[in-house]
Amino acid sequence: MHDVLKGDTLQEECGVFGVWGTPNAPQLTLYGLYALQHRGQESAGMAVVEEQGLRFVRGMGLVSEVFGQDIHTLSGCSSIGHVRYSTTGGNTPQNIQPLVVSYRQGQLALAHNGNIVNARALRRQLEDEGSVFQSSLDTEVIAHLIAHHPQESLTESIRASLGQVQGAYALVFLTTKQLVGVRDAHGIRPLVLGELDGAYLLASETCALDAVGADFVREVNPGEMVVIDDDGVQAIQVLEPQPMRLCVFEHIYFARPDSQFNGWNVHAVRKELGRALARTYPVEADLVTGVPDSSISAAAGYAEEAGLPFEMGLVKNRYIGRTFIQPSQTQRDFSVKVKLNPLKRLIEGKRVVLVDDSIVRGTTSRRIVRMLREAGATEVHVRISSPPYRYACHYGIDTSSPGELIASKCDVEGIRELIEADSLAYLTVEGLFDVMGSDAYCTACFDGDYPVDVNLATGKRGLEVY
Amino acid sequence: MHDVLKGDTLQEECGVFGVWGTPNAPQLTLYGLYALQHRGQESAGMAVVEEQGLRFVRGMGLVSEVFGQDIHTLSGCSSIGHVRYSTTGGNTPQNIQPLVVSYRQGQLALAHNGNIVNARALRRQLEDEGSVFQSSLDTEVIAHLIAHHPQESLTESIRASLGQVQGAYALVFLTTKQLVGVRDAHGIRPLVLGELDGAYLLASETCALDAVGADFVREVNPGEMVVIDDDGVQAIQVLEPQPMRLCVFEHIYFARPDSQFNGWNVHAVRKELGRALARTYPVEADLVTGVPDSSISAAAGYAEEAGLPFEMGLVKNRYIGRTFIQPSQTQRDFSVKVKLNPLKRLIEGKRVVLVDDSIVRGTTSRRIVRMLREAGATEVHVRISSPPYRYACHYGIDTSSPGELIASKCDVEGIRELIEADSLAYLTVEGLFDVMGSDAYCTACFDGDYPVDVNLATGKRGLEVY
Amino acid sequence: MHDVLKGDTLQEECGVFGVWGTPNAPQLTLYGLYALQHRGQESAGMAVVEEQGLRFVRGMGLVSEVFGQDIHTLSGCSSIGHVRYSTTGGNTPQNIQPLVVSYRQGQLALAHNGNIVNARALRRQLEDEGSVFQSSLDTEVIAHLIAHHPQESLTESIRASLGQVQGAYALVFLTTKQLVGVRDAHGIRPLVLGELDGAYLLASETCALDAVGADFVREVNPGEMVVIDDDGVQAIQVLEPQPMRLCVFEHIYFARPDSQFNGWNVHAVRKELGRALARTYPVEADLVTGVPDSSISAAAGYAEEAGLPFEMGLVKNRYIGRTFIQPSQTQRDFSVKVKLNPLKRLIEGKRVVLVDDSIVRGTTSRRIVRMLREAGATEVHVRISSPPYRYACHYGIDTSSPGELIASKCDVEGIRELIEADSLAYLTVEGLFDVMGSDAYCTACFDGDYPVDVNLATGKRGLEVY
């Protein structure tokens, strides 16, 4: 699963970061966002507590593009940041986070990773009470809820507001007085707490803590609020805690290999998934290869377990980015080969096991299988290190429209035919849980078992045309 | 009064434009904004009714910079636009207009020229009721008021909202159903109605109608609301009408010479002011010159009445714009001479009458007087085509901080000494009214007679730090 | 003659500036180029003597755009600069000046205003001797000639090189040792010498000296070379001097009103031309108006002499620049009205004298005449403050292709019909010389009397496709 073909890919929607009480907070946030850049490349932003209040820099593009000129104008000891991937149509400037608002208690900055499934209903209700919206972000709904809960303290307002909210979220809030992080009742979206020389940090992944030299303290618990101010950290269980149901795709695909969740290193999990796949679905072959970069760990695990050579069968062009210049319509399509090149010398005359982490629409898989055959592979056996992806995510992952999920329409044999592989096998949900040693994961995309009711869900976060 | 010295100048804060019901509405709005560009060069924006709702393009910079790439992506039959000059500190992206919001009735775009004097109090009250603000614009206060007035129709909501508002404003509103324009009860800020092939337009000045080939219909009356939709125009007197008190500086300085207000062409008014000045304060001299560009008309009038030659005594560099590269601190200041060059040949050995339209701090006037003397003028007599500017404006003009208004601290003789002129004379308010043939003008900056109570005023529109 | 219609205008091709021996040379050059910006807006450049040799900054666009970021990185006591207007097709980055080369004597920077008529022949000959060209500039031909003249000194090499060159030029050269300026044998293109606190400067016009506070010393003579180094200025007559034949259009149209040539202030000349026109071709009328900005002086002169009111009949939008967003093809043309608006109030019911400085193709004049009639003018009498423009310039002015010069095809009555005026009159060449009090001007564009043989001329400077 990778970006060769637009639309044939899963997209994390956001990464969040926050730090309280250390000089160079903007610089730390910058590096934290660099480390979380894989979670969103469409826009980035940062809000900082400056002497005169909150100030922010936000823009479309990569972290390096957004903050290039402006980072040195920001100073302060506390800040939050955000990177965003946006679904088609919603990638407009007014949707860049953090959202910074002014309300009865003063200024408030918010950044959000996840999806509020009852956002549309809440928004309608707020509008009926006279609220005015300026974005299509469900994050803005949360800001309005807070402004409508005139409790004494921000934390009480947040608690009351989240009582109305259904969904998956890791939220960070910043005021001139405190930094607050909250994780939804099931812990679907990740949020970790770190510490650096007495200051505290929040981040979507541990790799962002490593990037700034901070120590990992612990994950924020499901339904827990962490309040950080000059007196230190205070943890409050603001929502009835539910069994942990971390999004399993954080481990399978989204997170960086050096991050860890639920006590498991991401790379290690992927390698174990590959091993499990090799044990369950062995095949006579000459070599194992993976689709760079996300499937490399799983492929290495498969190879080790199978006793087969693990080879770099496909070389990825590291300079193809958001700004790749598309070929014009009228000419044949070179673009896949510019992005991914099979290593003919290795492939030629060989029976190849191709390990990938998932199949969305199947078109990319078919292209890669064909590419390997053109490079001389005599057989191509595809092994997927997760179960078939059958159900749309309503918790912050941008799947193609559910009707295009190939596994919702075809059985494994049908998919195999479509992608033109000699054989195809997936892990099962049970196999997955065996590897993880736990079922503390949301696997709704595999089995439709949604931990949060999605009857209210609107599918996409884009609530309005802007 | 011009831009040689930052801070020594008056700044109009905005221009608005709107059109309903004609193809190429975005292109018409573009050209309307080009024509209004002198009213604001810091940012520009446009909202258009497209098939899927309102869409907007906004940005920092000149009209040509903001819409360069994007204008051809906009299409629709109705749109509003805005150009903005912002006071120091408030020139941030979130303050660019039109403001586009979504509320219980759907989408609404607003653009505003003027100032709401009780904005801070209204905002506090709205925040107490749970409102969330994302800018420091008083325009946003109006949006919230409308959302809090759940009348059947937008026009009723606007009427009710404006009942709470104290201030000077020309407002244009756009929804998918109608274009609405409103002018404050005193008509302090201008708004005119035009017509083009059956379609109707609104603009701050008539020059914007000319620019798109539209006919001038009439000015919007004080306290009047003009509602334009597919059925044509409907006029409603939404506020108790007060005697017209148009900002007199529209005629003296802000408006383009080819615009007209209260039945008077701006250039013609300026020329008459110059004539009146010559009659009242004649002086023995060899030639008359004006400060380009705004004082040229008055200087020509003075010369004609006095029977003296009108000469181009100062040549302005037309390529000095917002992006002028300032000299570094450590060197002597060339910058005035780069911007304005005296025509030595004409000036040398001559007694010069220098006509200007106003004096703010006096530092620019002194520089120009010195410049003329260095060029060989034997005498420099300064004539100002308006009364002394003594009181801060609270209705949308950015005066330097009132403490810096030289006429609030010195009498005419004191100012003459400060600017090093041989003589100095101002028009009186009565002289002004004589020329105008009417007192239907706000002259608060001269005499402190504020038509709208300013006890609630906050001086600057920047309500919060952003 | 102005820029309302592309192609219906005369274009100066360049301005040059140089300074030797004063701190802040780059800053002085920057302001000098700002003052010369009207001579070329397509590109700009500067070369500076830094400690390690010559360094340069060059780019497409206005002075403010090209030097915005980089000016503060330049330091040194000596530099030259250039602004350029380029003919269609030749406005490519490799043609930006100053040209900076390295040859047997070290580094050399050159900047040029004018046109070498035998450039093509010289270039062919140089290529036959093994020279390699990287631009289509005739300036590069001069650099090669210098490199092929292995005299002891640069000045001797320049003298020998210019002996081979036919054409019109004002040239400035910079090495780490000296600044050199040369003017062609007829003085067709202007070049003036200035002085500032003991340092010397060269510039195309005196307004650039004024801009930096320098004193005007004198014009460089025809065929004279001025050599400036740490020992002061030395003047050498390097070419057999010919009678002065300054381009008459410098006075009529190109130069800034505050500049002076041949002892005459440009504004004053224009005004006298207007007066002469009024004496020779009077007409019964109600008012006189000019086309802003270049014809204002002549119109004022006409009005004074005729005893008619001089009025601002046409208002120009000051914000229409290079980046004006053109209307799309499919809609009616608003663009002229956006750029120029007639002042209806003044025009209505009046007999108007419209003074302009020249007519190139006639299409712009017709548009303006029509615009005045639509504004209510009962008669429009056009008066041109120069003789009919009949012959292409080969000395550095970009005329439309000669076949499009309306005066080369029609007599005055024919042109009058074409532009739809009630009457039309031009000054004669004799009338022009009477005003000037001298015939020391090149008037080839009026009478075909080319001071430099143009049989070798190539018409356009663009020698090669790049």
Added chain:
Amino acid sequence: MHDVLKGDTLQEECGVFGVWGTPNAPQLTLYGLYALQHRGQESAGMAVVEEQGLRFVRGMGLVSEVFGQDIHTLSGCSSIGHVRYSTTGGNTPQNIQPLVVSYRQGQLALAHNGNIVNARALRRQLEDEGSVFQSSLDTEVIAHLIAHHPQESLTESIRASLGQVQGAYALVFLTTKQLVGVRDAHGIRPLVLGELDGAYLLASETCALDAVGADFVREVNPGEMVVIDDDGVQAIQVLEPQPMRLCVFEHIYFARPDSQFNGWNVHAVRKELGRALARTYPVEADLVTGVPDSSISAAAGYAEEAGLPFEMGLVKNRYIGRTFIQPSQTQRDFSVKVKLNPLKRLIEGKRVVLVDDSIVRGTTSRRIVRMLREAGATEVHVRISSPPYRYACHYGIDTSSPGELIASKCDVEGIRELIEADSLAYLTVEGLFDVMGSDAYCTACFDGDYPVDVNLATGKRGLEVY
């Protein structure tokens, strides 16, 4: 060897590409340059044969940045392209390739990978003959030599010119009539020939042929000229062929893993080098890891041969590019950890073999060793898949200044101490040749055996200050 620390890295200086006789030549060149982007990221350019002659687009930055807007304006059937890495101080716009010149035979575009060791002497001689230079490129020297050889044909001029040239080069030339490629007499810099549907291509690496779907035909031989025109390909041995001495670092580090030279796939060579290292310098350890991305293949080979697990011990941030925002001076250095993060879970308590491809100054190696220890490694054994890098390259590789090459100052034990490793071992030159099965490589950087006399060499290509 990677880019964590500036200055502690080897830099390829260029990649070249050419195609003759196929529609969409600019698009093919674009994708070819994307594939060669790893060979140079500072600037890029392309020259195309259009109807009116050669036209080019060049700029600073990545391929995607330079051609973003302009690629669709280029059309033609033949073109050449270039990507460039430039040494400090020489990264100025006038040094961007291809160089496009006009000389006696018409237009010529050149692009060059390599270094001319006698460039300075040739340039001095050319200057003495009257040549004018506009860049500090030795490529420009070649253009002048060609212009000084008035042979009948371009190919004869090139042959004669290269007879004077000492150095390493892969050159491509483009005129409106033909595409020419030449490789130096020792074949130090690579150049391959490809074919696509009857059209022929030249490229620095085979991966660029793969990217456009072309077939690899063969490598251009040492001293061979390949002339491509509408009649097909013609090969001429223009220089006395010498034994092949391909730069060994193409295999070790520079080239993309999917390219092949001398019949060897780059990835396969690297893996074999790793295996040889494991056989020669085994060590008791728990796991093997490599520095991403260049050392991954060698590390995998080592692991396989040693029977140890190959692990992803270091995770590289894929979003750190040229535009990485450096931390300010006053704060501690986070930047390495932002770029490279050790996978603590894997490393903790383990004896680690770290495979890298070379050590330049040693500072980066020390940082990585420390990073692994901080992550819990109990031992760190460094294995380098090439011999000690002792001598400066004069053939197109930018080594740090030779005095900073740690292996020129210390023996292996000294280096081990410096980088704080538990053990350190390098391959020998003989070991390298054993793996390659041939000595057809330039190994001057290891043993000082320079195939081309470097007494004339100037060390750096930057001949002049610009």
